[in-house]
């Protein structure tokens with residue numbers, strides 16, 4: 001009992017002693033090892049500090065990315081009355097607006113979400129793809145379908161360029177419109193300039209084929225429409241032009257630019273006669289095009305139908321979407337009319353008749 005008690009009393013002391021020695025020994029070993037490694041560690045210290053900083057930086061970046069992804073996926077549409085002033089455009093669209101999203105990635109991802117701009121984006125995104133495909137097909141048509149292939153492809157190419165620029169500026173504007181005040185301002189100016197490009201580009205082949213045998217008036221009308229188009233682009237660079245109060249002025253500027261085509265139309269009708277103008281001159285298609293564009297501009301300016309059903313057209317069928325659809329339809333009708341003009345020129349053999357007409 002006592003022996004065992006003595007053993008019990010000596011045992012732990014002995015163990016502690018051994019342990020202490022081992023610790024001292026290990027510490028000595030560690031010290032010598034440390035002394036040996038000191039130089040290396042000093043050198044490594046700096047690089048490990050830098051490594052830690054880099055790791056921390058990467059961790060922060062990953063964290064930010066994670067938060068950003070969470071935020072990008074989690075935004076909800078908001079009502080019109082809580083929008084910041086720069087996002088308030090149409091107070092008849094009561095709900096379904098995107099909040100301000102200062103991230104281009106979030107803006108582009110929102111293309112696939114349902115909100116007030118979804119229809120505006122897709123109408124012109126699909127319209128743009130349609131005209132890109134049509135333009136490629138047209139440009140690669142066999143040269144024998146043209147009287148002067150190079151010249152005619154440049155002339156019709158001007159129309160395609162105008163249409164593609166207009167539609168791509170438009171869908172881009174509607175996509176990034178909610179990014180920030182500065183971004184929306186820059187892209188709205190591009191959007192308005194795009195409409196002027198479409199109108200100018202549309203005039204080029206129409207004037208070319210309509211005044212095929214009278215290059216002088218053709219050239220003068222082209223110069224005039226370019227000056228008017230540049231004037232419209234210049235005025236659309238003013239900040240006030242994009243404000244809701246100037247909606248009617250905007251519609252008026254572009255309808256006025258388009259209606260400047262009335263002068264060459266009358267010129268053509270007087271010189272060729274009404275019958276030839278409607279058959280050969282494709283006036284019917286041009287008239288339909290004008291009706292489509294002007295109807296679109298009127299709906300846009302008056303904000304019809306949402307004016308009569310506030311809150312009912314927030315997502316689909318509001319005035320801006322209808323205006324977009326009518327612009328694509330109007331551009332296609334114009335292309336069809338111009339193709340017919342081109343076809344006529346080709347079947348007529350391209351020469352200017354002795355009577356001086358066509």
Ligand SMILES: [Zn+2]
Nearest residue numbers: 120170320324
């Ligand atoms: Zn638009």
